[in-house]
Amino acid sequence: MESGISLVDVSFGYGKSVVLRRASLGIPRGGTAVVAGRNGAGKSTLLYVCAGLLPVASGSVTIDGHAPDARHPAALMGAGVRRGFVFQEGGLLSNMNALANVALPLYYHADSLQLEPEQVEARARAALERVGLSGNELYELPAHLSFGVRKRLALARAIALEPNFFYFDDPDVGLDPATAALVHEILCGYRDDPAVTMLVATNRDLLIDRLGVPGYTLRDGVITPRSVPQPPPRLPSRLA
Amino acid sequence: MAKYSLYPRRPTSIAPDPLARLGAGALGGASAARRFLFTLIAGVAAPFAPGKAAGVVCRRIAVRQIFFTGFQALPLVSVIAIFVGATLVLQIQLMTARLPAELVGQIVVAVVLRELAPVTTAIIVAGRSGTAIATELGNMRANSEILGLASLAIDPMRFVVAPRLLGTVVSVLVLTVYFGAIAILSGYGFSVLLGGSSLTALRSGVGDALLPADLPLFLVKGLGLGTLVGWVCCHFGLEVGASLTEVPRKASQAVMMCLLVCVVYNAIVTAGFYWLVGPIH
Numbered sequence: 332m333e334s335g336i337s338l339v340d341v342s343f344g345y346g347k348s349v350v351l352r353r354a355s356l357g358i359p360r361g362g363t364a365v366v367a368g369r370n371g372a373g374k375s376t377l378l379y380v381c382a383g384l385l386p387v388a389s390g391s392v393t394i395d396g397h398a399p400d401a402r403h404p405a406a407l408m409g410a411g412v413r414r415g416f417v418f419q420e421g422g423l424l425s426n427m428n429a430l431a432n433v434a435l436p437l438y439y440h441a442d443s444l445q446l447e448p449e450q451v452e453a454r455a456r457a458a459l460e461r462v463g464l465s466g467n468e469l470y471e472l473p474a475h476l477s478f479g480v481r482k483r484l485a486l487a488r489a490i491a492l493e494p495n496f497f498y499f500d501d502p503d504v505g506l507d508p509a510t511a512a513l514v515h516e517i518l519c520g521y522r523d524d525p526a527v528t529m530l531v532a533t534n535r536d537l538l539i540d541r542l543g544v545p546g547y548t549l550r551d552g553v554i555t556p557r558s559v560p561q562p563p564p565r566l567p568s569r570l571a
Numbered sequence: 572m573a574k575y576s577l578y579p580r581r582p583t584s585i586a587p588d589p590l591a592r593l594g595a596g597a598l599g600g601a602s603a604a605r606r607f608l609f610t611l612i613a614g615v616a617a618p619f620a621p622g623k624a625a626g627v628v629c630r631r632i633a634v635r636q637i638f639f640t641g642f643q644a645l646p647l648v649s650v651i652a653i654f655v656g657a658t659l660v661l662q663i664q665l666m667t668a669r670l671p672a673e674l675v676g677q678i679v680v681a682v683v684l685r686e687l688a689p690v691t692t693a694i695i696v697a698g699r700s701g702t703a704i705a706t707e708l709g710n711m712r713a714n715s716e717i718l719g720l721a722s723l724a725i726d727p728m729r730f731v732v733a734p735r736l737l738g739t740v741v742s743v744l745v746l747t748v749y750f751g752a753i754a755i756l757s758g759y760g761f762s763v764l765l766g767g768s769s770l771t772a773l774r775s776g777v778g779d780a781l782l783p784a785d786l787p788l789f790l791v792k793g794l795g796l797g798t799l800v801g802w803v804c805c806h807f808g809l810e811v812g813a814s815l816t817e818v819p820r821k822a823s824q825a826v827m828m829c830l831l832v833c834v835v836y837n838a839i840v841t842a843g844f845y846w847l848v849g850p851i852h
Contacts, residue, residue: 382722402609407724408724421715422714436724
């Protein structure tokens with residue numbers, strides 16, 4: 332599979348710890364997949380590898396047919412691949428306030444996104460509003476924001492670039508139910524968008540059920556397909 | 572009672588073969604050298620990558636770096652230059668009381684302009700800004716900020732390394748000129764105050780000692796030392812792994828390495844200069 336996200340016989344490890352053993356995965360362009368696995372199974376690492384953020388020891392990774400180079404992350408942008416990555420934690424620039432965090436990639440890629448400088452801030456504010464952030468929170472440093480707000484900020488930063496390849500690492504962990512529902516809604520929106528290819532790492536059954544897309548399980552460095560989640564069987568009426 | 576280990580290591584079933592350890596060490600060294608070179612090459616090449624808007628963003632960061640590394644260091648450089656210049660002239664006059672003032676001027680040029688100014692400035696920049704650079708980049712690595720930039724297709728070499736490299740190069744070059752001027756002026760002032768020599772005699776000594784070849788020497792030293800400070804500090808900052816406790820260790824290593832390479836580089840360039848120019852009378 333050349334388009335979408337493709338991982339063929341990829342091995343990766345941190346020093347002597349092997350995380351992926353000849354792992355293979357394919358998501359067609361416009362498709363969505365969910366990766367589940369126990370804590371520490373390597374879901375985040377798998378997402379980094381699939382996004383081309385980490386160089387692999389062996390095997391091949393392609394995004395929309397292009398091989399990403401971890402040393403030249405801007406190269407894919409020229410090939411029309413706009414990645415959005417929502418980290419489980421961290422990843423925000425600690426010396427920039429929330430608005431600047433979202434506006435920075437827009438300023439940086441203003442020419443390829445065909446944005447005028449005055450449009451950048453408006454687009455950043457729109458992305459922040461979409462995740463429910465506004466007011467004084469926009470001018471706070473990430474360290475002064477709660478975990479949930481930081482998570483939404485990371486989401487806003489990613490969606491501001493209008494990516495066509497989206498990676499979510501435990502997107503609803505640590506969020507209150509209302510915010511988690513908002514995030515699920517955004518994810519379902521991207522799932523239904525044929526222009527967006529998405530990979531979600533999560534253990535939340537609720538999210539997996541809501542997305543209802545092909546899933547994989549990562550265990551001992553090996554990726555195995557899961558069956559498409561089915562609605563839970565209805566209980567017999569006498570037990571209901 | 573079992574021995575308690577504060578830092579338990581991964582258990583290994585096979586005793587490591589000494590030859591294998593040697594090979595692994597050599598491979599690790601080669602990999603580290605490759606990463607070290609990559610930091611410089613990518614940092615220098617990054618500003619020439621396509622993307623006009625990215626260039627504008629990175630230029631703004633470079634200006635801020637020059638302000639912090641160069642302009643804000645002026646008071647410290649001034650104080651050190653005043654005392655270095657004064658001490659040097661006093662020592663020369665104490666030791667060579669019978670020598671003509673022109674010779675004192677020549678020695679001041681040779682020692683201050685060719686040697687002390689570039690090295691002392693590089694050491695000041697390494698101690699003041701080099702630690703800041705290594706610490707900042709180390710924290711960015713440990714907090715996944717570098718990975719976060721890469722996920723946004725922002726090249727860390729262009730956004731983080733190149734502006735800091737430019738900042739140290741420009742700052743060391745300009746501060747070296749400034750240091751030399753202040754040190755010589757201070758030396759003159761103390762010399763005249765103490766009645767050791769006349770201003771005119773010293774000035775003619777300095778004028779005689781300055782050679783056309785001093786300009787390229789000055790540039791080679793300033794550019795080289797500035798590059799070394801920025802390169803070493805950026806590299807050590809980016810070498811931090813996932814632990815925040817590595818940050819101070821890497822920052823300290825960066826500054827120590829800076830001192831070492833700056834002194835060695837200065838000695839090599841000086842030797843090359845005198846080999847090319849020959850003895851100065």
